[in-house]
Amino acid sequence: MDTERQHSTSNNVTELVNRARKAQLIYEQYTQEQVDEVVTALGWSIMNPENNKTLAMMSVADTGLGNVEDKIIKNHRKTLGLLRDLQGVKTVGVVSENIEKGIVKIARPVGAVGAIVPSTNPAATPANKTINALKCRNAMILAPSPKGASSCAKLVEFMHAELERIGAPKDLVQHLPFPINKADTQQLMKEVDLVVATGSQNNMRDAYASGTPAFGVGAGNVVSIVDETADLDSAAQKIVASKAFDNATSCSSENQLVIVDAVYDQMIEALAKQHAIMLSDSERDKVCEKLWQNGYLNQAVIAKKANEIAQMCELDSPNQENAKVLCVAATGIGKDHPLSGEKLSPVLTVYRASDFNDAKNITNHILDFQGKGHSISIHSNNDERILDLGLNMPACRIIVNQAHCFATGGSFDNGMPFSLSMGCGTWGNNNMSDNMNYKYYLNTTRIVRTIPVNQPSLDSVFGDYWKAHNISPLAAK
Template sequence: MSSGTTRTESSERESAELIADLVSDARDAMAEIADYDQRQADRLARAVGWAVYEEERCRELSELAVETTGLGDVEDKYRKKRRKIPGVLDDLLGEPTVGVIETDPERNLTEIAKPVGVVGAVVPSTNPGATPTILTMMALNSRNAIILSPSPRGRAVCEWVVEHVHEQLDRIGAPQDLVQMVTPPVSKAKTYELMDQVDLLQVTGSKDNVRAGQESGTPNYCVGEGNPVSIVDETADVAAAAERIATSKSFDNGTSCSSEGNAVVVDAVYEETVAALEAEGGYLCDDTERSKLREALFPDGHGSLNADALASEPSELAALADIEAPAARRADFLMTEGRGTGPEYPLSGEKITTVLNVFRVPDVDAAFELTRDVLDYEGAGHSAGIHTSDPERATRAGEEIDVARLLVNQTHSFSNGGHYANGLGSTLSEGGGTWGGNQLDENVTFEQFYQTTTVTRPIEGATPPDAAALFDPYPDA
């Protein structure tokens, strides 16, 4: 190495060259499928999905994910993939993503779908198998190629996914380089180069990676941070609400950003709701235990979660916090009483683990206000939910709380990313709109992975608009 070349510069140049080679191979693979019709494009999505959905492989991958990352629960990861993959296929099969996808005879417009190009996907360790599978299904269904960049903890899982996807691509005669992974060892330099060199970027994961993706200058569908807030009002079916919240909070040890971090309960049903949550496996920490748990989760005193607490079993969290109560060690999730919001109250922020912060408020007006405060601190635009039997109350929540998704009487971790019973697109990546600093205020679905050419033809007999009629009665009114 010459005296004028630093080790960092050499590493950056090497990373740039490695990524450039992957992108070049991806473009060559896309050229091979450029003439695929819709049937062939759908077959690509099915092949990717089957690589992971098949029962034995799905279980093997789920076991590998927990073994290598130390995060989550095997059975829940298995069920997640077996639920999400068919959900994605159900969304995209039968929907046009190739060629002419829409015609508008009245306006003489024709929409022709085309690939977005080489997609880069940064994959979190919390969903190291499901997220790359789903994004790859969506990308290939519009004849794109995709390059995956896993977290260091998720590298082995991503390698497994790519290997088995390649087997299925071979089976249908499609080029393997449609799906690639950043060459190990995983590094930030390679990930950031990927962000710069691809045509479209999707980042799901840490706030640092999301921020880097959004600042890369590459068109992107990066997602927001923050767990949902669930409101329980005085009209709610408390037992049903508690069952939904408990199921969501404990599923896969809270790895999903769609699992509630906070619940806001009106005073009239607070005691009943806490009791119902305890009956569903929750353990409410006393003041001393709450302080211990806060210190264990946030040892630096603010909102940076201790890596040892990430997606951990409640028994592990109790041990980490030196909480000796047997009931805490047996619980499905731990609960703390909400005291405030903001940096001085890190329990009110995002917690990718099995801890639910529960606030008591006098009425629904206070519930809406506190929910906004929580989201302003961490989770702007992400999502929220309300458990209520009042339809107008649910609509009002949607009007007054600025989130991309407002779920009514649903299990958040199952439904926020799409569910056959709610109409949202199936995904594990959700945009938070401009509230969350994102370009997208929807679920990231197959629709984000094609772009269109609009063919416009003259409209026979068209007349210009009547400006006088359009402005009437302004300015005299």
């Protein structure tokens, strides 16, 4: 980039940030009731059925990823769930007081937030991040992917209309100018007060390296285990519904299915009833060859419906016209076996395990290759095995007997926060293991007062240890 253009880029971003800071200073004086009205207005900007349909159609047309019907459901459901989570939550002024400890907590905004958002969800993800940020009296500047830029811009247009309706500053929500480029995104990350990043691992590394406090998320590559105690028909229905939803664009879609040998054949039959067809080895090889080009996922194939992929690969499987998921049997794991990784398509790799312990070993190997920290799905009625996964597997979420992509990011029948950004802990090189929610957009000030002295005696702390190891209390004096 020449010096003149680089200077222009820097000025454009700086202007956005300055406008955001000016608007945020006004917004910081809002009461909780005013803030909650802003949150409701932003929620309506995407949930208004006319707006939602427009955004869903633009998202698919612009990115070529997913399908309109499921985008509409996702935009509605994810936003409604978030609004439910935020109802009654205090983010202005004193939010808690612990008289016993003498501590008062006060919620404070972080300032101007920069959000990196992916092409897979160019409306739902920025809406979620923006609503969370503004619930905490921050301003938001969105950095969309180039493919999702126009969808993101339309969302901001809808948000501006609602902010204007209630008399709130429009510059509380902005997006980078067109054309979207890496230099602007990197400059934004340097100038804001907080970066929240979702998308490629390159985005995560750039966010962490920006010098600005940042939250990022890890790669998905969900493994689903089915053991001999599972309700197979229910498991098959949930797995197919999850894997087929929005053509598997979600990082929470099942990518690998590990079935214990005792119920392998029955589970394959149950999947077939749900229109998940098992391909032959030769057909599997055709899919693999088509899905990857020069070591990268083929943009012309990913996030297409299963029957469309079958046609692209010129498969001969019966019932492929009605297929919702293409299942491929595999044993290999690692970089030489790309089917063991994330596929962003309704292609499900199936592994056969001798027993539950073998299923765990296979899952561990898969996550060592890709997806460590994100989540594991299990279909089982054995509580000991479920707890075993939680105690021993490198995953921040163990999703039990649920459709994984609906459950991981919050569902109306589980207690997870509604989010489209899943932290993967240190296993996934992240600094959080939670579903990213409003708490990550807050600073907290603590007023600390004195309380009655609460100093323990040495004997109360070390007494048992001294006795167990024959240490004289006199040694502590």
